[in-house]
Amino acid sequence: MPDLGAYSFFVLSSYGMAILVLLGLCILTVSQYRSAKRKLAKLNEN
Amino acid sequence: MTTRFWKFANPHHFGKLVVASTPFLWSFSFLFVATGLLWGFLFTPDDFRQGSTVKIIFVHVPSTLMAINCWLMMLLSSIIWMVRRHRISILAAKAAAPVGLSFTLVALISGGLWGQPMWGTFWAWDPRLTSFLILFLHYITYQLIWIYIADRESAANISSLVCLVGSVFALLSRYAVNLWSQGLHQGATLSLDQETNIHNAYYLPLIICIVGFVLLFITLVLVRTRTEIIRNQIELMEKSRRKHNA
C-alpha cells in the first residue's frame, strides 16, 4: 500500500468508483446474456 | 478483406465469432486493466506538484478516450445501418450506448475527484469539462430513445438519426465552448510527438490501462450485441407463436 498522503480519499475513491462502475457493467452484461440465452433455450424446448 | 468483414453481418457467423472469442477477450481485458491499474496505483512515484493525485490519470484518461471512441463507433454503426441496413450494426450501436455512458460517468466523476484537490473545485465550466458534460447528455438522449420507442425498427431508425444529428451538434458545441477563455484543464496528455508526453514512469502503465479499456469495451460490446440478437430472436419467436395460436 503506497503512502497517498493528504489525497488518499480522492485517489482511493476514484479508483473504487471506476472499478465499481465497470465491474457492475460487466456483471450486468453477463447476467443479461445468460438470461436471454436461457429464455431462448426454453422457447426452443416448447 | 471487405467481404470477410461483411460476413459478420450474418447473425450466425457473428454469434460464432462471439462465442469463440469471448473467453480470450474477457481474460485479456481483465488482465490488462488489472495490471495497468495495480501498476499505476502501487508502483508509480508521486508527482512533485500534484502529489499522489497523479495516480487518478490511470482511471481518467483511458475512460475519457473510450467515452469519445465509443460515440464514434456508435456513429459509424448508425451510418452503416442507414446505408446498408445491417441489423447487427444498429444492435451494436445500441449495445455500445450503456458502455459509453458508463465510461463517460467514470471520466466525469474521476475528473471531479481529481479537480477537487488540484483546482479546489469538483466542477468548473471549462471548455473540456463542458463539452464532456454535453457528450454525457447526448448519451442519455440516445439511451432514452432505445428505452422509450418500443418498436425495434422505428427505434433503430430514430436512434441512428439522433446519433447523426447529435454528432454534428456535439462537434459544434465543442467548437463553441473552445472559444470560451482557456480553462483550468491542461492540454493533451498523450500525443505522437514525444516532446509533450508525460514522464516514462507513467507512460507504460497508462498505455497498458488504455489497451485494457479498449479490450474491455470490445468484449462488452460483443457480448451485449449477442444478447440483443438473442432478444430479437426471442421476440420474433414469441410473435410467430402468438400468431400461430390465434
Next chain:
Amino acid sequence: MLTLIARDLRANFRTGSGIWLPLTMFLTIVVLIPIGIGPDVDLHATIAPAILWIGVVFSVFLFLDRIFSPDLEDGFLDRIAASDLPLEKYVWCKIIVLWISSGLLLTILTPFLGLFLNLPLPVGLMCSSSILAGSPALAAIGCLGGGIGTFNRHGNLLQTVIVLPLSIPILIFGTKSVIAYSNGEPYLTWILQLSGISLASIAIFPFLISYALKTVLEE
C-alpha cells in the same frame, strides 16, 4: 407551400394560444428571473443576454407536441405523404411557421424587454439580431423533437431530451455574440456563424424530420 404556411399561421392566430403562449412564456422568464435575483441592477445587465436567450429557447420549445400531432390525428399527414407534395416541403413549412410564431415575434419584443433588464438599447438591438439569426435553427431543432415526439405516450419526454443537447451550441453562440458586442470585442463572426448554423439547419433538418415522420407513419 405558401398556402400551407398561411393555413398553419391562421390556425395559430385563430386559437390565439399559438402565438400568445410563447410570448407569455418569454415574458414570464424575463420578469421572474430578475425578481428572483432582487434589485441588483448591474447583475441584471450582466446576465440579461443569457436571460433573454433562455427565454427564447423555452418559448420556441413550448409546445412541440402540437406541431405534427394535430395533422397526424386528423389524417392530414397521411394525405400529404400520399400526395405528390414532398414531405420535406411540408416539414419546411412547419419549421417556418414555428419560427414566425415564436422566434420572429420574440425578436421584435427583445429590445424593449432588454430595457427592463437594464440593457442599453444598442445592446438590446444586438441581442434581438442574434436571436433573429439563431431562432430558425432552434425552430428546426424543435420540429425534429416534435416529429420524434409524435411516437407514443412518452413523446413529451423524448422531445425534451432530444431538444436539450442540440440547443446548447445555439445558446453559446447567441449569448457569446451579445457579450462580445457589449465588451467591445469583434462580434460579427459570432452572428455570421450563428446564421450559418440556422441556414444549414433549415436546409437539412426537413430531410431528417421527414425521415422520422416516415418512420412514424410506417409504424
